[in-house]
Amino acid sequence: MVHEGSRPKVSVLIVNRNGEQHLETCIRSILASDYDGLEVVVLDCASSDGSVALVRNLFPSCKVIEFEYDPLPDAAYIQGVLQSSGELILLLNNDTRLLCDTIGKLVKDLQEDPNSLVVPLELDWEGRFFHGSAGLAYYWITPLYALTKWLPFYRRKRAGPFMVNIACAMISRDLFLQVPPSVLIGFFEELEWCWRLLLLGFDVRVVSEARYFHKGAASVGSTRRTAMWSAKSMLAAHYVCLDRLGLLAFTPLLLCYVLLKSALYLLRLRFGGLLGLVEGIIEFMKLLDKFREQRIAVQTARRATDISVFSKMLLSCHWVYSFNLDRGRSIAGTFMDLVLAAR
Numbered sequence: 001m002v003h004e005g006s007r008p009k010v011s012v013l014i015v016n017r018n019g020e021q022h023l024e025t026c027i028r029s030i031l032a033s034d035y036d037g038l039e040v041v042v043l044d045c046a047s048s049d050g051s052v053a054l055v056r057n058l059f060p061s062c063k064v065i066e067f068e069y070d071p072l073p074d075a076a077y078i079q080g081v082l083q084s085s086g087e088l089i090l091l092l093n094n095d096t097r098l099l100c101d102t103i104g105k106l107v108k109d110l111q112e113d114p115n116s117l118v119v120p121l122e123l124d125w126e127g128r129f130f131h132g133s134a135g136l137a138y139y140w141i142t143p144l145y146a147l148t149k150w151l152p153f154y155r156r157k158r159a160g161p162f163m164v165n166i167a168c169a170m171i172s173r174d175l176f177l178q179v180p181p182s183v184l185i186g187f188f189e190e191l192e193w194c195w196r197l198l199l200l201g202f203d204v205r206v207v208s209e210a211r212y213f214h215k216g217a218a219s220v221g222s223t224r225r226t227a228m229w230s231a232k233s234m235l236a237a238h239y240v241c242l243d244r245l246g247l248l249a250f251t252p253l254l255l256c257y258v259l260l261k262s263a264l265y266l267l268r269l270r271f272g273g274l275l276g277l278v279e280g281i282i283e284f285m286k287l288l289d290k291f292r293e294q295r296i297a298v299q300t301a302r303r304a305t306d307i308s309v310f311s312k313m314l315l316s317c318h319w320v321y322s323f324n325l326d327r328g329r330s331i332a333g334t335f336m337d338l339v340l341a342a343r
Helices: 020-031 051-058 073-082 102-112 131-136 139-148 173-178 190-199 223-241 244-267 271-286 288-301 306-326 331-340
Strands: 010-016 038-045 063-067 088-093 096-098 116-123 168-172 203-214
Touching: 010 020, 010 073, 010 102, 020 038, 020 051, 020 088, 020 096, 038 051, 038 073, 051 063, 063 073, 073 173, 088 102, 088 173, 102 116, 102 168, 102 203, 116 190, 131 306, 139 306, 168 173, 190 203, 190 223, 190 306, 223 244, 223 271, 223 288, 244 271, 271 288
Parallel strands: 010 038, 010 088, 038 063, 116 203
Antiparallel strands: 088 168, 096 203, 116 168
16 A cells, blocks of 8 residues: 555666676666666566676675566566565566656556556657657547547547556566466556546556657567567457447457558568468467466456446557647647557
8 A cells, every 4th residue: 555645665676688788878877867776677588688787796786586487577566576576566677767756646647546547748868859649549449530620529538548558567576476467478468458548447557757768669579479469468458448339349459450460561572471370369369368367357347338348448549640730740740659659
């Protein structure tokens, strides 16, 4: 439980695999924070470079948890939370840099509403606003948003992201353990995890007063692996989170997703991506029984309806649209960001 006015301890969990070239910069930015009471834990996922030696030589106060094999980020984070002691957890990629006040601003926001997953506003490595913010929308509903964006619906409701990028994300320890990310997905977990949190009555949001820098794509593997994880996470999120009627309604959209991605890979001669897409579908089918168990648990405990989630999807497009226009992005560029946000 996070108490108003207290200074809760924060455990910063850095997931790392062969990230020696970024790790020192990341850790130094954490240690330069103006927030007291930090525990820094490096989750090393079977690195073959000098990451572990670097941390132990330069940052002896940091804890290192070594895995014999790469468990993928979600399983690593769960072990990190179980072996750390902070009331609040900051999930962090190794290719990030924090400002000195980033952690304090996230803590302040989370104390006001502890039942949330919060992230700072993302900047690229050069300090520009990240156009990848389009990924905070539910991009497959973009065509419908394009037809309805002038309706009063958007002006009457508070717009915000549908999902957040957990390259830098804070959550209370209690909530993390209550609703952890799915180890069945392992990578590109944001869509399913954020959707599940919303269904269970929690919130996800961007703290616009806080900032961080993200190099991006430093831990993503080859096109084939990326396509595999992307397909598996997309299918898993819809299967686990939609109720029966919603799943029936969205099935044609998922089929269009598979066909469109296949066509794009073929047109670009990215045959590795096409194979990865097929592998992702196969991996999802192999794990279908386990995903079914998760689906039953989520549907039994859900507090939000699919209609309320659907409105959040539309509002997330509006949030990205308004955010980008405020910063000088063209309408065409903004919609292209939304359309291309699907990996």
